[in-house]
Structures are given as structure tokens and as C-alpha cells.
Amino acid sequence: MKAIILKEAGTADNLIFTELPRPVPGDNEVLLAVKAIGINPVDIKTRSGMSVYNDLKSKNPFIILGWDVSGVVMEVGKNVTKFKVGDEVFGMVNFPGHGRAYAEFVAARENDISKKPSNISHQEAAAASLAALTAWQAIVTNGKVKIGQRVVIQAAAGGVGHYAVQIARYLGAYVIGTSSAANEKFVMGLGAHKHIDYTKHRLSELVDDADFVLDPIGGGNIDISIDAAKKGGTVIMLPSQHKDEIANKAKTKGVNGLYFSVRPNEENLQQIASLLKAGTLKSHVSQTFEFLQMKEAHKQIETGRTVGKIVVTV
Ligand SMILES: NC(=O)c1ccc[n+]([C@@H]2O[C@H](COP(=O)([O-])OP(=O)(O)OC[C@H]3O[C@@H](n4cnc5c(N)ncnc54)[C@H](OP(=O)(O)O)[C@@H]3O)[C@@H](O)[C@H]2O)c1
Numbered sequence: 001m002k003a004i005i006l007k008e009a010g011t012a013d014n015l016i017f018t019e020l021p022r023p024v025p026g027d028n029e030v031l032l033a034v035k036a037i038g039i040n041p042v043d044i045k046t047r048s049g050m051s052v053y054n055d056l057k058s059k060n061p062f063i064i065l066g067w068d069v070s071g072v073v074m075e076v077g078k079n080v081t082k083f084k085v086g087d088e089v090f091g092m093v094n095f096p097g098h099g100r101a102y103a104e105f106v107a108a109r110e111n112d113i114s115k116k117p118s119n120i121s122h123q124e125a126a127a128a129s130l131a132a133l134t135a136w137q138a139i140v141t142n143g144k145v146k147i148g149q150r151v152v153i154q155a156a157a158g159g160v161g162h163y164a165v166q167i168a169r170y171l172g173a174y175v176i177g178t179s180s181a182a183n184e185k186f187v188m189g190l191g192a193h194k195h196i197d198y199t200k201h202r203l204s205e206l207v208d209d210a211d212f213v214l215d216p217i218g219g220g221n222i223d224i225s226i227d228a229a230k231k232g233g234t235v236i237m238l239p240s241q242h243k244d245e246i247a248n249k250a251k252t253k254g255v256n257g258l259y260f261s262v263r264p265n266e267e268n269l270q271q272i273a274s275l276l277k278a279g280t281l282k283s284h285v286s287q288t289f290e291f292l293q294m295k296e297a298h299k300q301i302e303t304g305r306t307v308g309k310i311v312v313t314v
Pocket of ligand 1: 040042130131134154158178179182183198216217221238239240260261262301304305306308
């Protein structure tokens, strides 16, 4: 099968196209013929030697990056009960372990995947794996956002942000989204009630009473997010590079600050699949790339300007 491997951390040029044997699914796994791969910043961080690179590299001669897939079941392990050959499925495979999604075939644990709604494409499904699970686990599981609450979604035009706006709106929150002016229309189209252009305004000059703030940016932005939250409110910060700063900084202002890392969750994925099926949640795939264009896909994520999601087709 066609696959892309990483032998050493580095730039997108370190991604090597090669041929490998098909994986053999374990007893609790299915073999998927991959149709689309969702690309996330964690792919790029791992490729560069950050995130889970050291962990994966210490156990493997080379890494096959990628966790988000949508595809067709080709084989099922002997303990698999939920899927049969021919089913169209999607999900976040084996995160934060070795995903091995940058390939024509991938072995996926049955609990990591869900049936793909038939009314959405493989591209839309692959997009809605890690980023949509993150948005769900931030807003519902950890943030416990409730109807009528004031919610700020920073980086609302990005992968996680664009799902987060839709999920917060679905829960009945008043949603404020931040992005540059170029993406205002997009963010409002997702269902935000108010848009703030972070290049013109410091968020906390306009909002200081949010019940919940999602911060997918981190760094110097953490202080801005904390200032936008009310006392007793919650700020969730996503980039792992800054995970140790958030709780203490937030505490000094009487705000609950937390970092979490997304995890596969069967029930959450089912909920996302139902919302996708109903059209309540939509994946905005701004660009698709061919498998041979994986380096270009990585370079697009590296711009930090991606709108919605980008997907690679196989
Ligand atoms: N902890 C976890 O489990 C977890 C899970 C998923 C992602 N993450 C992390 O979360 C981060 C975001 O991921 P993502 O997939 O959403 O990234 P992404 O899609 O690459 O985000 C790009 C978007 O960020 C916006 N942006 C950049 N700087 C901004 C700012 N200062 N204010 C508002 N918007 C800004 C851009 O909008 P403009 O062009 O309009 O500026 C662009 O649309 C990454 O660091 C990722 O690794 C963590």
C-alpha cells in the first residue's frame, strides 16, 4: 500500500512516500481502506519533533503520522461486533498513540470509529474527528456550558473553533467568536451572535463577563482569555506547550483555568455523527489535497491561517 513515513523530525520535506505491507487488524480492530485524512496541527507538531514525537520514535523505526480518517471497512477482527465489511466509518484512530493514518489502509480499534452519516462526504467526516471531538470535550465535557451562558470561542475560524461555535450555539449559549476581519462573515455564518476582530480590539476590552472562554491560541493570549472571563468562569486552553501556565494564572483572577488533551470517546463520536447527520454540525473543508500533496497540506496548516479544516484524499 501507499504510505507516508517520517524517519526523523523536521520540515515537511522529511515526509517520505513509500510502499508498505497492509496492516493486519487485531481482534478488536477493523481494516479500513482510507478515503480521506483530516490534517491537524498535532500532525505538524509531531513531524517537527514536538508533541508525541519522542514517545512514538522511541518505540518505532519510523512514524506514520495522522489520526483522522474516513473510509470503508475491508476486514473485521474476530471480536468486532459493531461493524461489517463495506461499512463507511470515520474517527480519530489510536490517539495519542501511533495513528498510522497517512496510508491507503489503516487498522482502527472499533471503539475509535463510528458509522459515517450517509449524507456527508468522506472529506467532511475525516475533518470532524479530532477537531470536533476536541470542541465537544471542551464545551460539553469539561466546560459544561449551559443554555443562556456567554461563551467566547477564540480562533473561531479554525479547525477546533469552527466546530466549537456550532456546538456552543446548539447548546443555546450566546456565542462570541474571534478571528481576523477576513473571516468575520465565516464566523457569523457558523451561528456566532457577535464577532470580534482580534487585530483591532483586545478581546477583554469588549468582554469581561464570559462564563466560558475557549483559547486554542495559548501563549500571550492566555491573559486576554482570562480577562474576558467573569469571576468563577472557565477558560480552557488547548495548545500543550502552555499547559502548565493556565491553572495558576487563572486562579489569581478567580477563574477556573484548565488544559486537557482530547481522547477517543465512542459516545462523543456518536453524538458528533448524529449532529452531522442532522446538519446541526457542519464541517467546513476549505481545501482538499491529493495524497501526493501531503507536504503542501502540512505547509497550509503551518500558516496558522487555515479556515475550517483541510483534508487529504486517498
Ligand atoms: N489539547 C488538545 O487536545 C488539542 C486538540 C486539538 C487542537 N489543539 C491545539 O489547538 C490549536 C488550534 O488547533 P486548530 O486545529 O483549531 O488550528 P487551526 O485550524 O490551524 O487554526 C487556524 C485559525 O486560527 C485563527 N487564529 C490565529 N491566531 C488567532 C488569534 N490570535 N485570535 C483569533 N484567531 C486566531 C486563524 O484565524 P485568522 O486567520 O482569522 O487569524 C485561523 O482560522 C493548535 O495549537 C492545536 O495543536 C489541542
